[in-house]
Amino acid sequence: MSPSGAEVIRQIKERVSEIDPAEVREGLGNGVVLVDVREGEEYERERIPSAVHVPRGYLESRIEGEVRDRDAHVVLYCASGSRSALAADTLQQLLGYSNVESMTGGITLWKDRGYETEVPKTLTKEQRDRYSRHLLLPEVGVEGQQKLLDAKVLLLGAGGLGSPAALYLAAAGVGTLGIVDDDEVDLSNLQRQVIHTTDRIGVPKVDSAEETLNAINPDVDVVKHPVRLDASNVIELIEPYDIVVDGLDNFPTRYLLNDASVRLRKPVVSASILGFDGQLSVFQPYEGPCYRCLYPVPPPAELAPSCGANGVLGVLPGTMGLLQATEVVKLVLDQGEPLVGRLLLYEALGATFTELKVRRDPECPICSRDPESITDEEMGVFPDYEAFCAAAG
Ligand SMILES: [Zn+2]
Numbered sequence: 001m002s003p004s005g006a007e008v009i010r011q012i013k014e015r016v017s018e019i020d021p022a023e024v025r026e027g028l029g030n031g032v033v034l035v036d037v038r039e040g041e042e043y044e045r046e047r048i049p050s051a052v053h054v055p056r057g058y059l060e061s062r063i064e065g066e067v068r069d070r071d072a073h074v075v076l077y078c079a080s081g082s083r084s085a086l087a088a089d090t091l092q093q094l095l096g097y098s099n100v101e102s103m104t105g106g107i108t109l110w111k112d113r114g115y116e117t118e119v120p121k122t123l124t125k126e127q128r129d130r131y132s133r134h135l136l137l138p139e140v141g142v143e144g145q146q147k148l149l150d151a152k153v154l155l156l157g158a159g160g161l162g163s164p165a166a167l168y169l170a171a172a173g174v175g176t177l178g179i180v181d182d183d184e185v186d187l188s189n190l191q192r193q194v195i196h197t198t199d200r201i202g203v204p205k206v207d208s209a210e211e212t213l214n215a216i217n218p219d220v221d222v223v224k225h226p227v228r229l230d231a232s233n234v235i236e237l238i239e240p241y242d243i244v245v246d247g248l249d250n251f252p253t254r255y256l257l258n259d260a261s262v263r264l265r266k267p268v269v270s271a272s273i274l275g276f277d278g279q280l281s282v283f284q285p286y287e288g289p290c291y292r293c294l295y296p297v298p299p300p301a302e303l304a305p306s307c308g309a310n311g312v313l314g315v316l317p318g319t320m321g322l323l324q325a326t327e328v329v330k331l332v333l334d335q336g337e338p339l340v341g342r343l344l345l346y347e348a349l350g351a352t353f354t355e356l357k358v359r360r361d362p363e364c365p366i367c368s369r370d371p372e373s374i375t376d377e378e379m380g381v382f383p384d385y386e387a388f389c390a391a392a393g
Contacts, residue, residue, distance in 0.1 A: 160317030161247030256380030258291035288340035
């Protein structure tokens with residue numbers, strides 16, 4: 001009668017040398033070659049740092065690629081110590097490795113002892129499908145997609161600019177999208193604020209945006225901030241994020257955002273729209289100019305959209321918001337030339353793009369100084385806004 005499987009394993013374990021995890025740990029860095037013989041899925045989930053991966057099913061064909069020296073001190077591990085014992089036996093008996101051991105208790109005992117493991121960052125099968133067109137681009141790939149998934153982007157406003165930006169950033173897999181907006185969806189928004197829908201009129205914009213974004217991509221964590229950005233909360237709001245997308249509609253808040261973002265060294269991807277015209281730039285503190293370098297004094301009040309309701313072509317914020325999203329993705333991936341020190345002007349009726357160089361102002365009241373020296377009182381200093389708007393007539 002043939003022996004049972006358990007009996008075979010017992011016999012093999014008897015002739016294979018076993019080594020305690022504590023000894024393995026000491027041996028790492030001292031010539032021990034650690035080989036993980038588990039399946040790919042197990043290895044991808046969690047592994048011992050520095051281990052090479054040769055699944056038991058590929059042992060004979062792949063071990064020489066990882067361990068050339070047949071006299072090297074090779075330690076194999078699996079989940080609990082059985083598969084590694086079988087693999088060790090194969091290496092000794094069939095492949096002529098002279099110094100092979102199997103780690104007692106596998107990675108389970110290793111972890112019970114509190115020894116270090118690493119959880120490699122990989123994409124799930126669903127993520128590989130979802131982002132397959134990104135993975136085909138060498139500039140993105142798995143590493144870039146992982147950067148996007150780890151990125152935290154704050155959108156100021158779920159309005160005309162924030163809507164298209166949020167839709168595409170969510171689709172691209174930006175893992176955390178914060179949205180600051182204290183408004184509710186209004187019928188007059190729907191001509192351009194494409195993240196909202198007719199049946200959500202009266203619903204807080206952050207809730208409406210969350211619903212749309214979750215439906216597009218469940219990978220995205222939407223963080224809702226149903227507040228108005230002001231001097232009391234600006235630092236706290238932007239601090240946890242890597243990049244700020246500015247879709248603000250008024251100059252005083254833009255100055256406030258600028259001063260806080262310079263102080264915290266956060267890049268701001270800024271756009272503005274009026275009528276048929278859009279503007280775009282990336283304010284990267286201390287690498288390029290800041291908003292105050294560009295506008296040391298507020299632009300003429302008649303150009304200030306928040307002084308009253310102004311007309312805007314509905315598709316225009318779509319164009320500008322997507323240019324913002326593009327700049328965000330480039331910053332996260334660290335690819336291409338971000339729009340730092342450059343102001344891009346888009347004129348929809350003439351279909352023209354114009355680029356202006358913007359330099360840092362050595363006299364800039366904010367970014368010419370040490371970030372630590374910018375005080376709360378100095379942030380967002382701006383002329384009286386009502387007077388400013390009244391002057392516009
Ligand atoms: Zn400046």
